[in-house]
Amino acid sequence: MTFLGRRGVLLLLLLAIAIVLPPYFGTYYIRFATQIAIYGMAALSVDLLLGYTGLITFGQAALFGVGAYAAGMLTVYGVTNAFVAWPLAILISMLFALAIGSLSLRTRGFQFIMVTLAFAQMVYYFAQSLRNWGGDDGFTVPQRNHLGFVSLADHATFYYVVLALLVLVVFVANRIVASEFGMVIRGIRDNERRVAAVGFPPYRYKLVIFVIAGGIAGLAGALMANHAKFVSPATLSWQLSGELLAMVILGSANSLIGPILGAAFFLAFRDVLSDFTEHWMLFFGPLLVARVLLVKDGIWGMLLRATGAGEVPTAREVDCPELMVPAPDSKPGASP
Amino acid sequence: MSEFLLETHHLRKAFGALIATDDVTLSIRKGETHALIGPNGAGKTSLVGQLTGELKPDAGRITFDGRDITDLPTARRARLGLARSFQITSIFDSFTAEGNVALAVQATEPHSFRFWTPAERIARLRHPARRLLDDVGLGRLGNLIASRMSHGQHRQLELGMALAIRPVMLLLDEPMAGLGIEESGAMSQLLASIKGQYTILLIEHDMDVVFSLADRISVLVGGRIIASGTADEIRNHPAVRVAYLGEEDDELDADG
Amino acid sequence: MTLALLLEQLFNGVQFGLMLFLMAVGVTLVFGIMRVINLAHGALFMLGGYFLMAALAWTQSYALAVPLALIGGALVAVVIEIVVLRPLYRRGPLDQVLATFGLSLFFNEAVTVIWGRESIPLSIPPFLTGSVEIIPGAAYPIYRLVITGVAILAGLLLYLLISRTRVGALIRAGSDNREIVAALGININLLYTLVFALSAMLAALAGIMMGPLLSVEPGAGDPILILALVVVVIGGIGSVRGALVGALMVGIFDTLSRVLIPLVIQTNATSALVGMAVYVLMAVVLLFSRTGLFAAHRG
Numbered sequence: 001m002t003f004l005g006r007r008g009v010l011l012l013l014l015l016a017i018a019i020v021l022p023p024y025f026g027t028y029y030i031r032f033a034t035q036i037a038i039y040g041m042a043a044l045s046v047d048l049l050l051g052y053t054g055l056i057t058f059g060q061a062a063l064f065g066v067g068a069y070a071a072g073m074l075t076v077y078g079v080t081n082a083f084v085a086w087p088l089a090i091l092i093s094m095l096f097a098l099a100i101g102s103l104s105l106r107t108r109g110f111q112f113i114m115v116t117l118a119f120a121q122m123v124y125y126f127a128q129s130l131r132n133w134g135g136d137d138g139f140t141v142p143q144r145n146h147l148g149f150v151s152l153a154d155h156a157t158f159y160y161v162v163l164a165l166l167v168l169v170v171f172v173a174n175r176i177v178a179s180e181f182g183m184v185i186r187g188i189r190d191n192e193r194r195v196a197a198v199g200f201p202p203y204r205y206k207l208v209i210f211v212i213a214g215g216i217a218g219l220a221g222a223l224m225a226n227h228a229k230f231v232s233p234a235t236l237s238w239q240l241s242g243e244l245l246a247m248v249i250l251g252s253a254n255s256l257i258g259p260i261l262g263a264a265f266f267l268a269f270r271d272v273l274s275d276f277t278e279h280w281m282l283f284f285g286p287l288l289v290a291r292v293l294l295v296k297d298g299i300w301g302m303l304l305r306a307t308g309a310g311e312v313p314t315a316r317e318v319d320c321p322e323l324m325v326p327a328p329d330s331k332p333g334a335s336p
Numbered sequence: 337m338s339e340f341l342l343e344t345h346h347l348r349k350a351f352g353a354l355i356a357t358d359d360v361t362l363s364i365r366k367g368e369t370h371a372l373i374g375p376n377g378a379g380k381t382s383l384v385g386q387l388t389g390e391l392k393p394d395a396g397r398i399t400f401d402g403r404d405i406t407d408l409p410t411a412r413r414a415r416l417g418l419a420r421s422f423q424i425t426s427i428f429d430s431f432t433a434e435g436n437v438a439l440a441v442q443a444t445e446p447h448s449f450r451f452w453t454p455a456e457r458i459a460r461l462r463h464p465a466r467r468l469l470d471d472v473g474l475g476r477l478g479n480l481i482a483s484r485m486s487h488g489q490h491r492q493l494e495l496g497m498a499l500a501i502r503p504v505m506l507l508l509d510e511p512m513a514g515l516g517i518e519e520s521g522a523m524s525q526l527l528a529s530i531k532g533q534y535t536i537l538l539i540e541h542d543m544d545v546v547f548s549l550a551d552r553i554s555v556l557v558g559g560r561i562i563a564s565g566t567a568d569e570i571r572n573h574p575a576v577r578v579a580y581l582g583e584e585d586d587e588l589d590a591d592g
Numbered sequence: 593m594t595l596a597l598l599l600e601q602l603f604n605g606v607q608f609g610l611m612l613f614l615m616a617v618g619v620t621l622v623f624g625i626m627r628v629i630n631l632a633h634g635a636l637f638m639l640g641g642y643f644l645m646a647a648l649a650w651t652q653s654y655a656l657a658v659p660l661a662l663i664g665g666a667l668v669a670v671v672i673e674i675v676v677l678r679p680l681y682r683r684g685p686l687d688q689v690l691a692t693f694g695l696s697l698f699f700n701e702a703v704t705v706i707w708g709r710e711s712i713p714l715s716i717p718p719f720l721t722g723s724v725e726i727i728p729g730a731a732y733p734i735y736r737l738v739i740t741g742v743a744i745l746a747g748l749l750l751y752l753l754i755s756r757t758r759v760g761a762l763i764r765a766g767s768d769n770r771e772i773v774a775a776l777g778i779n780i781n782l783l784y785t786l787v788f789a790l791s792a793m794l795a796a797l798a799g800i801m802m803g804p805l806l807s808v809e810p811g812a813g814d815p816i817l818i819l820a821l822v823v824v825v826i827g828g829i830g831s832v833r834g835a836l837v838g839a840l841m842v843g844i845f846d847t848l849s850r851v852l853i854p855l856v857i858q859t860n861a862t863s864a865l866v867g868m869a870v871y872v873l874m875a876v877v878l879l880f881s882r883t884g885l886f887a888a889h890r891g
Contacts, residue, residue, distance in 0.1 A: 056686050103875055106882055110629055110685060110829060114821045115878065118871050121818055125867030178454040180461075183431075183439050190428040197388065197426070198501050199414035199443035208449065238818070242631075242693045249690055279705050285698025292691040293679050313430050 006309035034159045037166045038223045040260030043247040045216035051254030054189030058241045059116030062123040063214040065236030067093045067221025072141045072231035082145035093218020101210035127233040138232020252298025255312045261299045341366045341535045347396035356382035358559035369536040371546045374556035419503035421494040423510040434478035438465040440500035472496040488519040505535040512542045601851045609843020610743035614798040615820035616835040618791030624830030631692040634813030635699035636792045640799025641808035665796030666789045673788040711809035739801040826877045828884030
């Protein structure tokens with residue numbers, strides 16, 4: 001997937017908007033954009049699993065939350081240097097991902113969804129039980145991390161650091177999905193049976209991408225702890241996992257950029273609607289249903305098509321052996 | 337060293353009351369093309385599943401090149417040199433034809449935990465893939481997305497992918513399935529050209545192809561091997577004529 | 593920890609397990625027959641409680657309110673099935689998960705619009721208050737006994753329905769082969785709607801019965817749904833027997849661990865361990881059998 005031509009221009013345009021627009025509109029929008037970038041990163045990690053590997057995970061919020069807790073706790077303990085704290089947060093999330101993944105990936109389809117959900121709940125209960133860390137209420141993080149001499153207390157500075165990290169993550173993720181490893185992953189999504197038949201043991205490759213995605217989610221979590229200066233079990237909820245999935249689908253799965261746009265859409269939707277009513281979820285639920293039932297494309301896919309910049313390759317329906325009932329007029333899932 | 341490459345020993349598999357594989361002992365010689373024929377429902381799918389590792393036998397053993405592979409997972413068997421093509425096309429829909437074969441070529445490497453270089457630009461994967469596409473007759477179609485290929489092209493791709501992993505044995509599950517006259521002829525020629533280079537277990541319904549290619553034939557009916565021998569022996573075997581072909585002697589007599 | 597107390601907790605565990613069974617059997621039926629993953633199932637549990645409360649306020653009679661609440665749940669289910677689920681039958685798990693997730697978000701918010709965000713306490717029906725001495729020295733609440741009995745009855749009726757009636761035979765046939773049932777001229781759409789409504793009524797029933805014990809609030813169904821899903825993973829997808837065994841295991845294990853673990857381990861981690869116990873059980877079962885204890889046979 002090379003970034004050339006119209007698609008490249010479109011991406012540069014989006015990047016330019018991200019760089020220039022928020023500060024023009026003021027602090028509130030800078031913070032809003034920061035939130036988009038953070039959730040976009042988390043949603044991207046879900047897309048690596050969903051769009052590229054065909055794994056429907058309802059547990060990514062757990063890894064996001066682990067990163068947040070790790071960064072928050074480290075700050076409270078005095079480890080405030082981002083160059084130390086953030087890699088540590090990533091490492092800890094990767095370890096959790098390794099633990100959760102090694103058990104969950106033994107299952108497929110429906111069971112995998114449920115098992116990831118269940119393990120995420122375990123982490124959630126664990127966080128709730130941490131009396132010294134506020135239990136269900138969470139705890140405030142006294143200060144943001146700093147980059148050596150550079151303080152991140154200023155919202156604008158922090159935003160650009162987050163944005164830079166997001167761009168880096170997109171770049172690295174893109175290399176990964178285009179590499180030999182990425183080919184195996186995509187092969188697993190398209191046809192896991194075939195992947196095994198040519199000689200790749202699928203389990204280990206799935207585990208590795210699961211850990212990588214966990215690390216990215218953990219980084220996003222650490223950034224969230226910095227952004228909100230507050231950490232609570234809510235960041236671990238399965239609702240958040242579901243919302244991340246929704247962001248990926250709304251934005252276009254299997255695209256890396258789509259999830260970021262999906263995050264922007266979700267947060268904007270919430271922001272705009274909650275000015276009118278506290279019951280904005282009443283509209284989001286049906287919106288999600290409508291997207292699944294009626295709309296074939298996500299935002300990025302529509303954007304590419306509208307500008308003639310190509311298409312998002314529609315990934316084959318994700319693997320679920322129990323659902324392989326041959327139906328005469330079945331069509332592949334329209335959503336990704 | 338045994339003359340047999342793949343052997344099953346008293347293989348048995350039952351699904352509840354249905355006995356899909358009933359004491360199957362099969363021996364495939366190195367270098368031979370061995371056909372497995374039988375009516376629908378005879379248990380070919382279950383047998384193939386057990387040979388490839390997707391199905392666990394209830395009893396019995398499978399040996400490959402002297403080595404017991406009964407408990408080995410599918411991927412390990414592929415790495416030992418047992419390649420298969422699928423009866424119902426099983427490819428990577430979103431990849432190009434060349435990408436499909438290249439991924440199979442990639443599988444021959446010790447591992448694929450390389451995360452940086454774009455796979456599309458790796459010559460040691462793409463060049464052999466292109467050559468293989470030529471070999472199976474898909475030379476010009478390398479850039480076609482697999483999901484947009486025709487059924488016949490899919491069958492060719494299936495074969496290409498099986499060949500790409502540099503196997504010693506091919507398990508071909510109905511390679512002619514769904515092919516028209518011309519395509520069948522081309523596939524038949526293709527198979528004839530690779531015969532001898534690999535040990536082949538060919539599962540087929542197309543009798544012309546079976547009799548023209550097979551060195552030996554085994555007949556599977558109701559989960560049991562009721563006969564095994566050369567083409568002539570099978571042609572004249574009374575149990576086979578009755579069980580498999582019924583009254584249709586014409587099929588067997590067709591090419592004399 | 594006296595024996596009486598232990599027995600009481602054991603009974604609670606069985607009772608909770610039976611409630612979970614009502615939920616889990618719905619999930620497993622819907623998935624086994626219609627191949628649909630329904631994350632909105634928890635919402636139906638929650639709506640059971642809310643409908644009971646509303647029907648009580650309206651009719652002041654349990655005799656009327658309970659059936660009304662059940663009918664309400666069935667109606668909601670029918671609408672969901674026709675509008676959202678039918679297009680999803682041919683689709684994959686992702687579409688189903690997201691669409692039903694969207695539904696659950698909607699319902700959780702919808703009840704706050706109508707009834708507010710606060711949790712609403714429901715009292716135990718006056719004619720069912722009090723306790724009974726089932727074992728000398730141990731008094732057990734009548735209400736819990738009654739709902740246990742109702743759950744067992746519901747389970748029996750379900751069993752009879754599925755194994756002894758024509759409809760049940762169709763349900764079982766539809767599970768194995770949709771096309772054949774359709775080819776027989778049976779209206780498969782109607783059959784599916786029926787199955788879904790049935791599963792929803794079971795969930796609503798569980799919600800109605802648990803209402804006075806748990807209290808009615810937005811999102812009340814979610815933790816129950818998750819436990820029901822754990823039950824299905826443990827018991828095996830598509831197996832009613834598995835749902836029963838799994839539900840009893842989870843119910844008893846969860847209830848007992850909440851009581852026993854704090855006795856053995858007294859640290860800050862206690863409540864975490866208690867919450868996690870069921871998932872550890874699930875992990876152990878999975879290590880033992882990848883598809884659960886009674887996975888329905890897919891040849």
